[in-house]
Amino acid sequence: MSGLDDVIAAETALSDVDGEAGRLIIRGRSLDDLIAHFRYEDVLTLLWATLFPECGAVDRLGAELGQARAAVFELVHAVDAHLLGLPPVDCIRSLLSRLEDGSGLITALRLVATPAVLTPAVIRLARGLDAIPPDPALSHAADMLRMLHVQPASPAQVAALDRYLVSASDHGLNASTFAARVIASTHAGLTAALVGALCALKGPLHGGAPGPVLDMLDAVGLPAAAELWLETTLARGERLMGFGHRIYRVRDPRADAIKGTLEMLAQSGGLDPERLQLAEAVEHAALKLLARHKPGRPLQTNLEFYTALLLEALGFPREAFTCVFAAGRAGGWVAHAREQVLRGRLIRPLSRYVGPMTSEAA
């Protein structure tokens, strides 16, 4: 059954994924340019400028995002024992759904702020620690790390998380963004669209992959063991997490961006070089085995592989990796949901009936 391969289901002025060339363009700029020169707040401004008339200059949006972080911290009071017992992504989804629905900039900012503020809070509460209130004066990435660790993060750590958030911010019509657009096309509101998007992100074929990538690295253990472990896994019919992509036929450019960020972090002492060596050995063996396993289907490293190492090095626990992904992708979800409402129509494709048919009904 088709997974809508090659179907163009929306027109967008937000981002373009060129799977043959391995290029990601966001608002006309390459990922490399964005990573080098734009903070997450700047990318939000790029994505949202033509969609929200109230969206001002980047400094103003950054300050408003800081205020939104402070406002959504109130949701911490809704975190009870039941929510803390859920996987973090389900806990964040439940908290996100408590935001008032709307279509304006304030709702948009609060939706982006919620995973950024509540992810560190939920991680700390689950460990029996107090949640740390946001500091609206900090950058989004710096504040996320401070809310997690209490102490201010180093400039290299802040830059690393910021680069990750930028890399994750938007990526064409991926599954979660498509879910957001479908919901937005019914005029259900931005909050409804983002809750649905987060549900789609959770799956291991999409944003749920980086936690299992770390499980794989731990199971492999040593670089020399990589090939045998991966071969056995493939022989069992299992997929290698962090490899393959529906659109990319070459390496995912975000994987290179995150790998470069890891090398930067390693130079500043913020990453165990042995962990990077293990990941490189696993990647090398996986690419060799996947080429043999599926000769007609180029399966390359995707964003999630090195993301796992980066988020681990920044101190996020693996069960919360999808929530950090959501903190970055929320900006893109909002932009697509808003674009769908302003420029699109109700999304309502057809299905082909292949079920039973009685003679009476035929």
Ligand code: ACO
């Ligand atoms: N390991 C082993 N085999 C794979 C992998 C993999 N990582 N990826 C694809 N294949 C195989 C499939 O088993 C399938 O084989 P078959 O034709 O014999 O059934 C073939 O390649 C094609 O796979 P599809 O699922 O049709 O390809 P699709 O384009 O839909 O898959 C996907 C893309 C879901 C990302 C897939 O590559 C995968 O499951 N990867 C592992 C999970 C992962 O890393 N997810 C994160 C994606 S990036 C992101 O969402 C941000």
